[in-house]
Amino acid sequence: MLRRLYDWTMSLAARKSAEVWLAVIAFVESSVFLVPADVLFLPMALAKPERSYRYALIATVASVLGGIAGWALGHYAYEAVARPVLEFYNKFEDFERLRNSIHEQWGFLLLLLVTSGLAHLPPIKVVTxxxxxxxxxxxxxxxxxxxxRGARFMLLAWLLRRYGEPIRHFVEKRLGQIVGIGAGVLITLGIAYKLLAH
Incomplete structure (x- = not known):
């Protein structure tokens, strides 16, 4: 199922309506969808590098709006909608662990929001x-x-504009790992700070 979702998302990049689809996928990724907007953003920006910043802006705005929708799902419809979504993606246990560790400590949640926005650690929908x-x-x-989200998409746009096709392999294979390591360091520092503060 995941492979079919990925292939379908990739096929959207060639359509005339690609910008609309980019906005739709960036929106739903931040609230309920499994496939990240990057899989559509990357081929679009490589095909038309002169429009990469435009695509980054579209993805950022739609992703933030999707994040607001995710926030609203958690705030107003957790049991009815959000919990079934988390259970569908097998993210409910991760969600509960995070929920129990935060206890209204926004600083730690802000850190998670930044790391999930930049590196999908944890998935953005879980944090929103x-x-x-x-x-x-x-x-x-x-x-x-x-x-x-703006930092992520603008960085990708800059890399693709500057380096073009040769950077694609790096972006797809290694950028997530590098950012993920950085995110892991930030999370570790946040946990250490939380433990030392008590």
Whole structure:
């Protein structure tokens, strides 16, 4: 099923309506969808490098709006909608672990929002729903999401504009690992700070 979803998403890059699909996928990725918007963003930006920043802006705006939808699902419809979505993707246990470790500590949640926005660690939909469940300030949430998602898509746009096709393999295979390691370091520092503060 996942492979079919991925292949379908990749096929959208060649369509005239690719920008609309990019916005749709970036939106639903931040709230309920499994496939990241990168799989559509990368081939679009490589096909038309002169439009890569435009695509990055579209993906950022749609992703932030999707994050707001995820926040609303967590805040207003956790049991009815958000929990079944998390269970469908086998993310409910991860979600509960995060929920129990945060206890309304927005600083740690902000760190998670940044790392998930940049490196999908943990998946962005988990963090957006969690932010709503613990009633994180919506304004702070939106600003954090703009910074995290904007940084990711703008960095990808810059890399693709500057290096073009040769960077694609690196972006697809190694950028996630590098950013993931950086995100892991940030999470470790956040946990260490939390433990030392008590």
């Amino acid at each position: 729903i969690l932010a709503g469940v613990i009633n994180m300030n919506l304004g702070v949430f939106i600003i954090s999401a703009i910074i995290a």
